[in-house]
Amino acid sequence: MAQLTLSMILVISALIQGLSAPQSTASPRVASCVVPLSQTVRIPVNMLGASEQPDTRDTSIPTLLVSKGAVDELPEGPASFDVLQDGSIVIVDPLRKRICVFDPQGKFRKAWKIGFAADSVTLLRSGLLAIEESGTDILHVFDRDGIAKPQESAVIPKYGDARVLSGTSGVVNRVSAGEARSLEVNYDRQGSRLLSLQVLANDTEGNTFVAVEGTAAGDSGEEIRLNKAIRRYSSDGTLSREVSDIPLDYYVAAVDEVRVRDGKVYQLLTTNSEVRINVWNTNDQCQHD
C-alpha cells in the first residue's frame, strides 16, 4: 500500500507539472527611469563554528560574524546598518556584541564594544547613533567614537506615513521641512499587485524615497514571491527615478535593509560569505525603457 501511495504521489506530481502553465518569475515591466546598480561594497564574514564561542573582547577583528542557524533557528549576524555623511558604513555585529565602521570601499576602520547584541543602528539628526538592544528593544545613544551618551535622546527620524489604497495605488503623507504633503503612488504593473509602501527618506531638495513591494504571484503560488523597488519622487510628486528589483536573497534576515543618504540608495545584504552593501546613485543619469 505504501508503494502504491508513493507512486500515486509521483504520478500526480508529474501530471500536475505537465498540465500547469509555467509560472512566470520575470519581474513586471518598469515604465519609469531605472537606476542601475553603481557599486557593491563587499565585507567578509566569518562563520561561527558549532562549538565555537564568539570573541566579544577583541575590537580589532576586521570581519563580521554570522551563525549557521539550524532547523527552527534562523542564521544570525549583521541585520542593520547606516551610512554616515562621509559615506562610512556603520554595521551591527551582534554575535560579537560590537559596532563596526567601514570606509566607503568596505575597508575596516574600527569597532567598539557595546556589551549587548544590537539589531538596529540609526544615524540621528544630531549625528549621534541610536543602537537598539535586541533583547530589550531599548535604544542606546553613542557618538561615532563609541562613547555612550545616555543623557541624549534617541528620536528615530520619521519621514511620513503611507497607506495602500488598492492593488494599484497608494498614498504617502510625507513630512519635509516641517510641512506635510500628500503624494499619490501608482503601481501600474500589469498582472502585479501593490503590497506595501514605506517612506524611507526626504532630502533637502524635497525628494521623497519610497520602498514599494509588489507581487506578480497572485494567489496561485505555493510560496511568498515578490519584488521590491525604491522610488524617488520629486517635490512636485513626479516619479523621477526607480531602483527596481532589489535582491532579496538574504541569508540573515535584515531589520533595516535599505538606507538613503544624499540621493544614494544603500542595501545591506548579508550572505553566508560576505556582507554586501549594494549602492544605487539616483543622482546619476539613468536608463530609460
Next chain:
Amino acid sequence: MWFQVRIVLICFMFGGVALSRPQTATIARLPRASRAEIVARARAIANHSWTCGSSNLNASCSRKYRSDWKVGQRVTGVPYRWGGSDTPEQFDKKLAEGLAAGAHSQYGILSCAAGVDCSGFVTQAWGLPAGHAYSTSNLRQIAGKPKYNWYTDMKPGDVLNLPGSHVVLFTGYNPDGTINVCEAAGSKGRVVCHAATWSRFVKYIPLQYKGIDE
C-alpha cells in the same frame, strides 16, 4: 492524456484512502481554537515579563553555554530556547528552579534551560500541548494551504512557514501594507510581536491551522 487521467482516478480510489485515514484521525484530535484565542495566547507569551536571576545565567548540563541576559535584567517575552515549548507558567516554574533562561541551537537541545522556539511557540499559540511534536518541517501535517489570497486575506492565527528554518504567526495587516507577526526569534532572544515588510518572508509558505474554529 486520457491514460494519465485514468491513472489519477485509480490512484485516488485506492491510494487516497491510505493517505487520508491517519491524517483525518490526526486532525480530529487537534484541539480547536478560535483566531482570537490564538492571538491572545501569542500576545500573552510575547508580553510575559520575567527577571533573570544569577542561577538562570548558567546551564548545568552545558559547559559552553552563555546566556543572552544579565543578572537582574527585566525582560518582556518568554526567551528563545531551541527545541523548547514551555508555556509562560512552565517557564516561570523552571526559572524558579534555577534553569537557564533560553538557549540557542549551537548548544544543542538543553534540558536544563527553559523557553520556547519558533515552532514550539506557534503550536502553543494554536493550543497544542507542550512536547514539540511539530517543527517547521512537519507543520504541514496539521496546517494546510489557505484557500484565500494570502497577500490580502490572510487571517490572524495563520502562519508563514519556511520548512526547516523558521515560522511566524500572522496577526494582521497594517494600512501601509506591511504585516504584523509574533515570533520566537533567536536574534531577539525571546518571543516578540512586531511589524514586518513582506521581503522578510520571501519563500515562506502561508499555512492555516486545521483545528481552527471559524
